[in-house]
Amino acid sequence: MAQVLEFKLPDLGEGLTEAEIVRWLVEVGDVVAIDQPVVEVETAKAMVEVPCPYGGVVTARFGEEGTELPVGAPLLTVAVGAPGGLETSGPVTPGPSGARNGSAPSGSSSGSSAAESSGGSGNVLVGYGTGAPAARRRRIRPDRLDRTPTLSGALTVEAPVSEAAVSEAPGVPVTEDSSTATPVSAAPVSVAEVSDGPVPVVSPLVRRLARQHDIDLRRLAGSGPDGLILRADVDRAIRQVEETEATKTRTAQAAAAPTGASPASASPAASAAPAAERIPLRGVRGAVADKLSRSRTEIPDATCWVDADATELMAVRAAMNAATGPSAGPKVSVLALLARICTAALARFPELNSTVDTEAREIVRLPGVHLGFAAQTERGLVVPVVRDAHTRNAESIGAEIARLTELARTGKLSPAQLTGGTFTLNNYGVFGVDGSTPIINHPEAAMLGVGRIMPKPWVHQGELAVRQVVQLSLTFDHRVCDGGTAGGFLRYVADCVEQPAVLLRTL
Structure with a gap:
């Protein structure tokens, strides 16, 4: 007899309590393998594909695309362990959705699998499963089940299934005669949803x-x-x-107003002001709002800034990128050079690479630099983290920044890639502004803001000249250090920007 197991929205880590269904990857009637991704959800931090720990036939889905579910809410139900086995090996005939012929891994066949006999793999995050490739979406052949819609839309599946071949068929709610069928789910299934398929929208x-x-x-x-x-x-x-x-x-209004009435005597509704738009603070925007509010509430921050002549830094970058031959590497960005300068500065001033344990009333100095950088995406502001930035050179940091930026733009950053930063670099100069007062990315202790680099009049070697000038702003937690330390950090960064040779001493 088939056993129906309910798969609930798992805890995706990092304190996340809810997620929004972006796209279903399976439909009712599909045969799924253990650890096969079944739904794509959006959390406050990233887009995540959620794998199902059970192998069997999907009997019900809970929640439309766009629905927000709390952790622990039912996602779908799966019928597993039917006598004769719901095997997924063997040829597969392409159905209406255009699936290709293929075979499923043995881990998804019958109830003989050790993982299935114990109720599934128990894994809920992509990459932490059994390691077997995901099976293709399949449904039980129509000749094995009597697909007769019911008024209630309930789905029942015949318990004994002796043949292993399956094929794609329209996901229509079915039922069987009560004498030969065993009901496995009474959850209603929307025929319109199954027949129409997923909405063609990604963002x-x-x-x-x-x-x-x-x-x-x-x-x-x-x-x-x-x-x-x-x-x-x-x-x-x-x-x-x-x-x-x-x-x-x-x-x-024209029909209700009397003939010949003046505009002043018209209905008051005609001059009513439009209602204000209300936008829910949830998802990425809600997470950003919570973090910024907490930063302003808990951290006694202070800001110092300085203008720096970046002409020499831009010249050094141009020379690096103009190099040819076997030793020439990929192009180096200004952000990568500034990131490398920051890691060198943090080695001299480790107080700014720390956090505060408020309960223990202790300052915790961190052994390594995990450098976050602010990135504006369609989903909002995110801060990917370059791990172990203190061990990388400018070229390596630049390559990692480029990789994480591309993942951020496509919404594929994982929660782990968005957390754990110890210091943040914010280049708001890309928006065409000169300066700002950054808000510390809680629970870090400091953030360096960089304005646009632009030609300005500057006194150089005792004469007025046009130089490439940039404003640097450092916001720091006044609990971890005083102004002297913060000023020393910022002055060292500015010196490296004005005279890149200063950085060579620490390389």
């Missing part, structure tokens, strides 16, 4: 914008590649809805 921002304005994404025709729904499509739909509502309002 969580687009989904959130559509929810806020009650836009049905299934009714939009995407203008992106392969019909992908873009933000411009949602914005266009919002404008159309607003114009339609405004037209209806004007028509109703």
Whole structure:
């Protein structure tokens, strides 16, 4: 007899308590293997594919795409351990969704697997499973089950299944005669959801914008590649809805107003001010709001700044990138050079590479530098972390910054890549601004802000000249050090920017 196991949204770590369903990777009726990803969710830190610890037939899903679920809420149910085995090996016939022929790993077959007999692998994070490749999405062949929709939409599956071959078929709720079927789930299944398939939209921002304005994404025709729904499509739909509502309002007001009435005597609703827009603080924006509020509440911060002549630094960078021959490496960015200068400065002033244990009333100086850098993405501001930056040179730091930036833009950063930083570098000069007062990335002790590098009049060697000038701002936790230490750190950074040869002493 098939046994129905319920898979709940697992704890994805880092104190996360909820996640939003971005995209289902399986449908009701699919055969899944142990540790196969079944749903893509968005947490306050990253996009995560969640694998299922059970192997069997998906009998129900809980939550539409765009729904926010708390940790511990049911995600789906899986029927496992049926007599005869729900084997997934053997040829697979392409179904309506276009799956290719292939074979599933033996770990997903019948109830003989040790992992399945114990209730599943127990693993919930990608990369920490059994190591077997994920099986392709399959459904039980229609000739093995009587697919007769019921009014309630309940799904029942015949317990004895003797044949191993399976093929893709439309995911329609089914039932069997009560004398030959064993019900495994009574959860309602939306026929529209299964027949329509996933909504062709990737960006969580687009989904959130559509929810806020009650836009049905299934009714939009995407203008992106392969019909992908873009933000411009949602914005266009919002404008159309607003114009339609405004037209209806004007028509109703004109019909209600008496003939010959002046505009001043019209209904008060005609001059009513539009309602303020309310945007929920959740997801990445909510996480950023919580962290910044906590930083301002707990950390007594202070800021110091200095203007530096970056002409020599820009010249050194140009020389590095112009080098040719076997010794020439990839291009080095200004941010990578500043990051390397920061690691050298932190070696001289370790007080700023620390945190404060408020309960123990202790300053904890950290042994290594995990350098965070602020990156603006479509999902909002994120801070990827370059691990062990103190052991890397400028070229290595630059390569890692480029890799993490690309992951941030595509929303594929893991929670581990967004946490654990000990010092943050914030280059807000890319937005065309000269200066700012950074807010410390709690629970770190300092952040260095870098403005734009631009030509300005500057006294150089006793004469007025046009030089490449940049403003550097350091915000620091006044509990870990005094102004002398912070000033010394910032002055050393500025000296390295003005005279890169100073950095050679520490290399």
